[in-house]
Amino acid sequence: MMQEHRFLTSMGPIHYWTSPRIPDAPTLVFLPGLGSTHYMFSRQIAWFMKHGVNCLVWDAPSHGVSRPFDLQWSIDDTARWLHTILQQEHITEPVLVGQSMGGFTAQAMIRLYPGEVRAFVGIDSAPLERQYYSNMDLKIMHLQRVFYRFVPRWFRLFAGPYGVSTTKYGRSVARFMLFEYTHPQFVHLMGHGYDTIAHAIKADNRYALTCPTLLLCGDMDLADAAQRLNRQWSETEHLQLHWIPSAGHNSNTDQPDLTNELITNFLDDQCGIHLK
Structure with a gap:
């Protein structure tokens, strides 16, 4: 059973959940993507808890129950808050598992706190x-607020899950998470989220992934050129990339068993973490 905690910032509360602490066991930190909540990783957390791994998952600022929260945060802010939470929980050398925008928070933490992250798993991130983005890519990100403003909530709840998932279970999780937000809340969250991504990219920082890294991407992922970006990322940085068959943008919910297997093998082969 996961225990809920509340971390207060000057902008609002951040809610996160931890598994019962197992001394000397590694910790996986799960970071959901933009608009998603901790429910996204339910099947990963159940699997890794069963196999003797400590788990932490959050609702990112302005997401899920981590509200009300001022929409003024940057990606670096989320990384700093995460780092403080990990310090409070006495978690060292975490393995960060970030889906989509959660992967951006992970990259920011690796940059801001070099040597502190044991490994990184990017899922559809x-x-x-x-260097990976054109000026047009960045302009499109800044226009997302306008796009979402004109998508009715009923249509988003019906069609949105089909855009990120290929399975009945994955779509049910996506729809459940979307119900968290009113139409104005979702528009503002998505608009701010894409703006912060664009600002972080334009800052032109170097994000050296100095820890073991695994990239996972659904082979039916249609979100924001994720397939192209993962392919280029893998080739440029010489990173291990696995395609998740018959999976969309939320590939860990479309193929949870395969996702768990690939992460388990990565931990064993690259990190010296052997599950019970």
Whole structure:
């Protein structure tokens, strides 16, 4: 059973959940993507808890129950808050598992706190370095607020899950998470989220992934050129990339068993973490 905690910031509360602490066991930190909540990782957490791994998952700022929260945060802010939470929980050398925008928070933490992250798993995420994006890519990100404003809530709840998932279970999780938000809340969250991504990319920082890294991407992922970006990221940085068959943008909910297997093998082969 996961225990809920509340971390207060000057902008609002951050809610996160931890598994019962197992001394000397590694910790996986699960970071959901933009608009998603901790429910996204339910099947990963159940699997890894069963196999003797400590788990932490959050509702990112302005997401799920981590509200009300001022929409003024940057990706670096989320990384700093995460780092403080991990310090409070006495978690060292975490393995960060970030889906989509959660992968951006992970990359920011690796950059801001070099040597503190044991490994990184990016699920349907993307690089944050400027070299991967055209000026048009960045302009499109800044226009997302306008796009979401004109998508009715009923249509988003019906069609949105089909855009990120290929399975009945994955779509049910996506729809459940979307119900968290009113139409104005979702529009503002998505608009701010894409703006912060664009600002982070334009800052032109170097995000050197100095820890073991695994990239996972659904082979039917249609979100924001994720397939192209993961392919380029893997080739440029010489990172291990696995395609998740018959999976969309939320590939860990479309193929939870395969996702768990690939992460388990990565931990064993690259990190010296052997599950019970």
